[in-house]
Amino acid sequence: MALKLYGSSNSGNCLKPRWVAERLGVPFEWIETDSFTGATRTPAFLALNPAGQVPVAQFEDGRVLAQSNAIMAYLAEGSSLIPDDAFARAKMFEWLFWEQYSHEPYIAVRIARLFYLKHRPEDLDPALETRGHAALARMEQQLTQSPYLVGEALTLADIALAAYTRNAPRGGFGLESYPGVRAWLYRVESDLGLENGAHAGNG
Ligand SMILES: N[C@@H](CCC(=O)N[C@@H](CS)C(=O)NCC(=O)O)C(=O)O
Structure with a gap:
């Protein structure tokens, strides 16, 4: 291989x-x-x-x-997952860098601590929860304006952000107040052939 x-x-x-x-x-x-x-x-x-x-x-x-x-x-070089347009491509990278600094360190870490390592919520740094919700709110803001994070089509930005967002409920982040994020997750999971809501506590 x-x-x-x-x-x-x-x-x-x-x-x-x-x-x-x-x-x-x-x-x-x-x-x-x-x-x-x-x-x-x-x-x-x-x-x-x-x-x-x-x-x-x-x-x-x-x-x-x-x-x-x-x-x-x-x-993904040369594929539709990376926009041809230079500005849209830079926007995709904006989301990718943001994901690693402002989303993953809170949402992924809280998932790991609660779901995999079985830590008690009261033992966790409260900033994980507040910063995680701030990240979800930032996504919601964008996803009420466009179906994908960078406009009308799936890019690497969506794939990167879906990875931990779809498991956010395992980290104690309910997605009820983020309807735009939930609709986007459904879209991205469908695009990728993943089970809808399988890990989101919905079934
Ligand atoms: N920024 C890295 C993060 C990679 C990362 O943290 N990987 C974890 C698993 S999700 C790991 O290997 N942790 C072991 C360690 O850091 O010792 C990436 O996006 O690939």
């Missing part, structure tokens, strides 16, 4: 490049690598990615690429 994707199936960051590869019909081998059980800290894995994190893509020629959004951008 030409492309190897090392990742954990429970991680939104890891699902992002997998969804892109599936959407674009890029063949890949998935190598399940669980960061909770030390698989990202073995000498073999650290030789691949010294940062000790998944996802990691390894190409046929041996080259290795880390960082979910960088892997997505490389896989």
Whole structure:
């Protein structure tokens, strides 16, 4: 298999490049690598990615690429998932950078602590909840104006943001007050062939 994707199936960051590869019909081998059980800290894995994190893509020629959004951008080069228009493309990157700094550190971290590590809500930093809701409100603001984060069509911005937003209820973030986000999630999940609402506490 030409492309190897090392990742954990429970991680939104890891699902992002997998969804892109599936959407674009890029063949890949998935190598399940669980960061909770030390698989990202073995000498073999650290030789691949010294940062000790998944996802990691390894190409046929041996080259290795880390960082979910960088892997997505490389896989999607020349596809409709990256807008042709320079400004729209920059807007897509605006959302991708924002996702890593203002969404994932709160929503993904609260999901990990509550759902996977079984921490008690009262033991968590309250900023995770307030900043997470601020991120959802920012998305809602955009998604009441356009069906996708960058205009009329699915881009990498939607794939990146859907990864943890669809599991936000597992982090204690109810989506009831974000109708635009819920309608957008339904759209993106349908585009990607994912089960609608499967992880959102709706069924
Ligand atoms: N910014 C990175 C974050 C990657 C990341 O945090 N991966 C987690 C799993 S979701 C991990 O491997 N954690 C293990 C560690 O940091 O030791 C990306 O988008 O790929």
